Amino acid sequence: MRTYDYDFFVMGAGSGGTRAARVAAGHGARVGVAEDTYLGGTCVNVGCVPKKLLTYGAHFAEDFEDAAGYGWTVGDCHHSWARMVANKNIEIERLNGVYEQLIKSAGADIHWGRACLIDRHTVDVGGRRFTAEKILIAVGGWPFVPDFPGSEHAITSNDAFYLPELPKRVLIVGGGYIAVEFAGIFHGLGAKVIQLYRGALFLRGFDDDVRTFLAQEMIKKGIDLRFDAEVQSVTRKDNGTFLVDITNTGTIETDLVMYATGRKPNTADLGHDAAGVALDAHGAVVVDGDWRTNVDNIYAVGDVTNRIQLTPVAIQEGHALADALFHPSGKTVSYDYVPSAVFSNPEIGTVGYTEAEARARYDGVDIYRSTYRPMKYTMSGRDARGLMKLVVARDTQRVVGLHVVGPAAGEMTQGFAVAIKMGATKQDFDATIGIHPTAAEELVTMRTPVPNPEQRARS
Ligand code: NDP
Secondary structure, three states: OOOOOOOEEEOOOOHHHHHHHHHHHOOOOEEEEEEEEOOOOHHHHHHHHHHHHHHHHHHHHHHHHHHOOOOOOOOOOOHHHHHHHHHHHHHHHHHHHHHHHHHHOOOEEEOOOOEEEOOEEEEOOEEEEEEEEEEEEEEEEEEEEOOOHHHHOOOOOHHHHHOOOOOOEEEEEEHHHHHHHHHHHHHHHHEEEEEOOOOOOOOOOHHHHHHHHHHHHHHHHEEEEOOOOOOOEEOOOOOEEEEEOOOEEEEEEEEEEEEOOOOOOOOOOHHHHOOOOEEEEOOOOOOOOEEEEOOOEEEHHHHHOOOOOHHHHHHHHHHHHHHHHHOOOOOOOOOOOOOEEOOOOOOEEEEOOOOHHHHOOOOEEEEEEEEEEEOHHHHHHOOEEEEEEEEEOOOOOOOEEEEOOOOHHHHHEEEHHHHHOOOOOOHHHHOOOOOOHHHHHHOOOOOOOOOOOHHHHHO
16 A cells, blocks of 8 residues: 555645645544645635725725714824735734644644645645645635736736725726725725726626616715726836726726736646646636546645635535545535625625526516615715615525625625525515614515516516
8 A cells, every 4th residue: 555645635725725624634634735825815815804804994984974974073084004904914914823723733734835736646845745645726716817018017906905005096907896896995995996897787697786786886986987998008107107098988097907807726837737637728627526626536626626716615615525535424515505795885795596597597586676775874864775686486486586785785695695595485584573773674574576677668
């Protein structure tokens, strides 16, 4: 029998890799982990965590304004970008330490350096070689910037978290999660923001009412949304600002060009060829339903597989894989009804099917929809509204989609996601007593379906 240095070697100490390493070590496996950048991966360092902290930071601007309606006199407010970033960095370092402790206390070894596959049982980490019976690829993804004249001037979300100062004018390109979230952050902190999207309406894949509603609310706040527009070139002026040539718009001048045009799997120098691991056309590691690659002792979880790019999904995958390999329990990961939130301003919470997806999937669909003025704004006078929407399969009356735009949409959606995952029907929602006064009670008190699109068009 061949002996290996490790039972399990994990490439990448992000969300999925760390969980897999800890759980495997907890089951008694000898585990090595390689990481070349930072413990905690994208989420902890340049993703969910710092993004949420900056979102909190940006929100104070509205909170100070709203306070006036409640009798507060708030003096001159000043924001220090540098102080916020420094404090954010302290928190991230604390979390890096927590991750280190979690891995080490589970009994796994951390090896610093870039991990590269040498063959199906050997990994090189900065010149040191380790053999392992089983290997997990959990190296995540990296922001992608398309090629265009001047693309070298564009920053990505990775850089945005470490800017030395807040730019006065920001151009954000892209129409996904990251683009709308950073539009809200920069705008809230006082920058003049233009967000550019190549299609007719951003957030492709989200419910159409949500997309339209968010666009309206962002415009009301003063964010300049430009759809059906693309950057042709970026030129840097001597004074450090940028001239951006945009289709349908002409040239604009800005202090920062940020691209949020998606993320690509981090497989460029993975050594997949040497080990015989297959990638798809987008460079993602191809896995089966058990996260196994075409090489039967090599597995992959999380963003490197380019499936659902969400931290909690990667964590569940890592956990389930480690269980399956070292302490089989039969548990697996369900990819149905995965909830998510977009921390735009206002926030989006969503779980299940959009109206369009449900209409394509079910014979009949009932839609319940309501817009509301968040109670907090009645006294503050803020001109902002929220949206609640339920998508119900008519024959079973199962609630198959829930979409919220407004304050705390993510918090709300997490709770409702349990009910929806369990198969709650509209009658279950109706039978649930609302909590008054909350915004969420609207989701259990909507009684009359809105007309279907044809009826809406006729009326
Ligand atoms: P997304 O894939 O969500 O969006 C990418 C955007 O860029 C789309 O609007 C896309 O347009 C556009 N785009 C792609 N290529 C080009 C191009 N060549 N030129 C112009 N525009 C282009 O990526 P993000 O970077 O926003 O986020 C990556 C992933 O990270 C998300 O999918 C999400 O899973 C995850 N994430 C989750 C968060 C959360 O849970 N709150 C927060 C942040 C990220 P089109 O639609 O036309 O293709």
